[in-house]
Amino acid sequence: MSSENLNTAAQQEKVPSRTIGMTIMVTLILFTAFWMSRPQTGSSDSSDALIYQETANQETAGFRSDAWQLPNSNMLGFVKIPAGEFTMGSNPALDRMAYDNERWSLMRRQGSVDLPDYYIGKYEVTVAQISSWAAQNSNLARGISLDGDGVYPVTQITWPQAVAYANWLDQQLRNYDETPGEIAQLLANGGRVTLPSEAEWEKAARGTDGRIFPWGFRPQAGMANYSSGSALAVGSSNCPQCAYGLSDMAGNVWEFTRSPMQEYPYDASDDFAVTSPDTLWVMRGGSYSDEVNNVRTAIRGGVDASVRSSNIGFRLVISSL
Numbered sequence: 001m002s003s004e005n006l007n008t009a010a011q012q013e014k015v016p017s018r019t020i021g022m023t024i025m026v027t028l029i030l031f032t033a034f035w036m037s038r039p040q041t042g043s044s045d046s047s048d049a050l051i052y053q054e055t056a057n058q059e060t061a062g063f064r065s066d067a068w069q070l071p072n073s074n075m076l077g078f079v080k081i082p083a084g085e086f087t088m089g090s091n092p093a094l095d096r097m098a099y100d101n102e103r104w105s106l107m108r109r110q111g112s113v114d115l116p117d118y119y120i121g122k123y124e125v126t127v128a129q130i131s132s133w134a135a136q137n138s139n140l141a142r143g144i145s146l147d148g149d150g151v152y153p154v155t156q157i158t159w160p161q162a163v164a165y166a167n168w169l170d171q172q173l174r175n176y177d178e179t180p181g182e183i184a185q186l187l188a189n190g191g192r193v194t195l196p197s198e199a200e201w202e203k204a205a206r207g208t209d210g211r212i213f214p215w216g217f218r219p220q221a222g223m224a225n226y227s228s229g230s231a232l233a234v235g236s237s238n239c240p241q242c243a244y245g246l247s248d249m250a251g252n253v254w255e256f257t258r259s260p261m262q263e264y265p266y267d268a269s270d271d272f273a274v275t276s277p278d279t280l281w282v283m284r285g286g287s288y289s290d291e292v293n294n295v296r297t298a299i300r301g302g303v304d305a306s307v308r309s310s311n312i313g314f315r316l317v318i319s320s321l
Contacts (some may be wrong), residue, residue: 068172069128069150075180076173078119078318079204079244085114086203087210089264090298095212097293101300104264110210111265113199119183120196120204121315123234123247124153124255125165133165140164143308151233153253153313159281159305162256162314166194169316186318195258196317198282198300199266205250205285206297207243214242214249219292226251226295228288231311250295253313254283254303261302268321280304287311 063069064076071077089110090098104111128150134141145156170193173179179187187193196204205214215223223239225232225248235247242249259271261280280302286295289311293299303312 063126063128063151067176067178068132068169069126071123073122075119075183077122078180078183078316079122079246080117080119080182081115081200081204081244083115083117084208085112086206086208087111088113088199088202088266088298090212090296094210094217095296095298097212097296098298099300101263102298108265113203113266115199115203116320117186118191118200118320119186119318120200120244120246121317122245124253124313124315125162126150126234127152127154130154130157130165133168137164137168145310149233153231153234153248155231155253155310155313156308157313158308159256159303162195163258166316169193183318186320189320191318191320193316193318195256195314196319197268197271197321198257198259198284199268200317200319200321201255201257201284202297204244204246211243212296212298214246214297215239216241224248224251224295225288226286226290226292231288231313249285249297251286251290252288253285253311254287254301254309255285256303256312256314257282257284261300271321278304283312 062072064072067076087110089104090102091109092098092103093109103109127146127148130141130144131146131150134144134146140161143156143158144154144161146154170187173183173193174187206212211217213219213223222237223242224237228251231252234252237248237251239247259266259282260274261282262270281304283301283303284299286299286301294301303309
């Protein structure tokens with residue numbers, strides 16, 4: 001056989017091999033594509049984890065019908081404010097909206113106050129929460145606005161009624177098997193559920209960096225409900241950078257404190273030295289109807305104990321003071 005015939009025969013023998021190779025390659029590609037399209041090992045676990053997280057988020061949202069409509073969180077809606085000092089009052093050189101009653105003294109513009117650990121409500125007290133108390137204390141709850149959606153802040157409530165609700169909730173938490181351990185321990189060691197002092201309120205609103213608004217040093221749209229026509233459901237204003245993650249510390253409704261309206265410097269002992277029925281009580285935070293100058297962290301308003309208003313409510317603390 002000539003060399004030409006040998007080459008031709010060799011070429012003919014190579015054709016089937018090339019075809020087989022291409023077939024195998026295509027098969028491998030198709031198999032790989034099929035395999036990659038299948039759910040991988042452990043993917044069902046990831047899906048389950050995602051479903052669990054979504055369920056957990058739904059479960060932690062809202063309020064607990066089995067716990068006097070308190071927020072459905074590990075701490076029943078209370079947030080710990082760590083012990084330590086903070087700057088109280090206003091320096092007009094830094095805050096040109098400051099009022100005279102925010103000045104610490106003739107010699108100092110701001111002061112430093114040292115507070116122990118305490119817990120403050122993440123949200124303003126709601127209509128639903130007050131309704132739980134009113135159902136057992138109808139004689140004390142007269143005149144309070146309980147109409148509308150239960151997740152709105154309660155209004156048309158007097159200062160003594162707010163104190164009465166705080167005292168009632170104090171007793172409920174002391175006798176509740178599911179009261180969070182940290183809170184139960186504080187109550188057992190002399191703490192109580194009460195209105196915040198104005199120092200406790202201000203530290204919770206401004207943190208320890210002396211911020212002018214709960215979110216920082218300048219006005220910023222969307223962080224609070226002010227310059228508007230009505231209150232919103234608690235927590236409606238999204239403010240992730242607000243001090244301690246609290247909601248509505250600026251605007252929505254003014255909030256009662258347990259501090260009498262007196263000139264600075266602030267002294268915690270003054271909160272227990274009031275005997276006059278004409279005392280004005282400090283309220284903080286401004287409301288939906290206020291302009292930006294009245295929703296600063298250092299703003300101080302005064303209100304008579306008997307006043308009812310559609311723009312005044314409150315939040316609670318658990319405090320050892």
